[in-house]
Amino acid sequence: MTRLAFDGGQSAIRLRVLPDGRTGQGPGYRHGANSLQATLDAIRSAAEQARVTGPVEVAALGLTGFPPDLPTAGRLARDIAETFQAKEVRLTQDMVTAHAGALPDGYGVVVAAGTGLVCLGIDRDGSWHKIDGHGFLFGDAGSAFAIGRAGLVAVQRDRDGRGPATMLAEVELDPVTLYPSPTLVDDVARFAPEVFRCAAEKDPVAQDIVVRAAGDIAETIGAAVRLTAGDGQVPVACVGGLFDGAGEQLLEPLRAVLPRRAQLTEAAGNSLDGAARLAGSPPGPYADLLVIHRS
Known part of the structure; x- marks a missing residue:
C-alpha cells in the first residue's frame, strides 16, 4: 500500500510517494493566523501534483510549521489522515526528518x-x-x-x-x-x-x-x-x-x-529521505518526537 513522505520547509513542501518514487511540491510554510490551514493546503497541493489518491497506509511529515502545542498538532494529524484516508499519520518537526535522513x-x-x-x-x-x-x-x-x-x-x-x-x-x-x-x-x-x-x-x-x-x-x-x-x-x-x-x-x-x-560527517541523505525512513520503518529513536494519529 502507498506511503507518503513529506518534507516541509519555509521555501517549499516536498512529497515523495513510496514505493514508486513519484514526487510533488507545494508552497512553503507561512507565518500567520491561518498557517495551519495554509500548511494543510500546501500538503494537498503537493499530493495533487503527485497524483496521490487514497487510501494510504502511513503518511510521515517533518514540518517547519509544526504546531506549537500538542492538541493542535493532533488536530493537524487527524486532518491529514482524513485527507488521505491514512491508517497512520506520523507528524514531527523538520529537524527530526533531517536527523533521520542524515544519521541513520x-x-x-x-x-x-x-x-x-x-x-x-x-x-x-x-x-x-x-x-x-x-x-x-x-x-x-x-x-x-x-x-x-x-x-x-x-x-x-x-x-x-x-x-x-x-x-x-x-x-x-x-x-x-x-x-x-x-x-x-x-x-x-x-x-x-x-x-x-x-x-x-x-x-x-x-x-x-x-x-x-x-x-x-x-x-x-x-x-x-x-x-x-x-x-x-x-x-x-x-x-x-x-x-x-x-x-x-x-x-x-x-x-x-x-x-x-x-x-x-557526510550526511547519508536529506530531510525527504528521513521522512521516507519514518514512513517505511518503525520510529526507533524518534518515537518520542512524533505525534501519531491512527485511524
Whole structure:
C-alpha cells in the first residue's frame, strides 16, 4: 500500500510517494493566523501534483510549521489522515526528518540550515536536545535568512555612507521595498547566494558575513555536543539548502572553529529521505518526537 513522505520547509513542501518514487511540491510554510490551514493546503497541493489518491497506509511529515502545542498538532494529524484516508499519520518537526535522513544510526548532531536553521542532537540513550530553530526574529543564527539580512544591512550601510564599501551594494534591489512582501523571510534569504558570490570574489564585507555565519553555526553545534554524554567524538552532519549551495565556502570556516569533539560527517541523505525512513520503518529513536494519529 502507498506511503507518503513529506518534507516541509519555509521555501517549499516536498512529497515523495513510496514505493514508486513519484514526487510533488507545494508552497512553503507561512507565518500567520491561518498557517495551519495554509500548511494543510500546501500538503494537498503537493499530493495533487503527485497524483496521490487514497487510501494510504502511513503518511510521515517533518514540518517547519509544526504546531506549537500538542492538541493542535493532533488536530493537524487527524486532518491529514482524513485527507488521505491514512491508517497512520506520523507528524514531527523538520529537524527530526533531517536527523533521520542524515544519521541513520540515530546518534549524533544534525544541523539543518535553509531559510532558517535548527540543530538536533540525539544521544545513545535516546535523549535529545533541540538547539536554536527559534525563527527569524529570535534565532536561526547562521541561516540563509541571517546571511541575507546581514548582506542587505551592508547594502544600506554602504549606500548611506555609514559603513564600508561593498560589492553587495551594486545590486539594483532596494531592500526597503521588501517590507510589504508576503514572502519577506524567503525574499531576504534569497539574498544569501549574492553574499556568497561576493565573498568568493574577495569582497571583505561579504567574507566577514560568511565567517560570522560559520561562527554562529559552530556555536550552535558546540552547545549540542556539550549536551552529549561522554568525551568521545560526536558525529555532526550539516544538511539543507544553505550547505548544498555554499559547500566549502561555508564548511571551511566552520571547520576552523568547531569544538574538538565535533566530527563533521557526510550526511547519508536529506530531510525527504528521513521522512521516507519514518514512513517505511518503525520510529526507533524518534518515537518520542512524533505525534501519531491512527485511524
